[in-house]
Amino acid sequence: MSTTRAHRDHDSSTKGIVAGGGTIFAATMLGLTGVWQVLAGIAAIANDDIYVLGGEYSYSFDITAWGWVHLVIGALAIAIAVGIFSGNQWALSAGIGVAFVSSLxxxxxxxxxxxxxxxxxxxxxxxxxxxxxxxxQAD
Known part of the structure; x- marks a missing residue:
C-alpha cells in the first residue's frame, strides 16, 4: 500500500473527516480572531483612552504598546490561517504557536x-x- 493510498484512506475515515473539518474550522477561527486582534490593535493605537485600567497591574503596558502587540499577533494569525487553508503542514504548527502567544x-x-x-x-x-x-492524525 503506497503512502498516497494510506493518506487517502485516512482522509476518508471518520477520524480523518472530523480532523479535517476541525482543521478548517480552526483555520477559520484563527483568521477571525486575527481580524479581531487587528481591529483591537488599531483601536488601541488610534485612541489611547479606549481601554481603561482599573488599578495597578503587574503586566501593565502603555495602551499603544498593547495595540501594537494585538496588531502584530492578528496579522500573523491571518497569514497563518491562509497558510492552513492552502494546506501547508508548517502552518499547522505555526497556528498552534500563534494561538498560544495570542492566549498569553x-x-x-x-x-x-x-x-x-x-x-x-x-x-x-x-x-x-x-x-x-x-x-x-497526520502521523
Missing amino acids: SNFAFLPYYPLWAIVVLAFDAFIIWALCQRLM
Whole structure:
C-alpha cells in the first residue's frame, strides 16, 4: 500500500473527516480572531483612552504598546490561517504557536477588557486543540 493510498484512506475515515473539518474550522477561527486582534490593535493605537485600567497591574503596558502587540499577533494569525487553508503542514504548527502567544497576550490583557480577552482565550484554546488533533492524525 503506497503512502498516497494510506493518506487517502485516512482522509476518508471518520477520524480523518472530523480532523479535517476541525482543521478548517480552526483555520477559520484563527483568521477571525486575527481580524479581531487587528481591529483591537488599531483601536488601541488610534485612541489611547479606549481601554481603561482599573488599578495597578503587574503586566501593565502603555495602551499603544498593547495595540501594537494585538496588531502584530492578528496579522500573523491571518497569514497563518491562509497558510492552513492552502494546506501547508508548517502552518499547522505555526497556528498552534500563534494561538498560544495570542492566549498569553490576552491573559495579560484581561484587566483592560475582560470580556474580549475571555472570548479570544476560549477561541485560542479551541484552535490549539483542533490543530493538535490534526497534527496527531497526520502521523
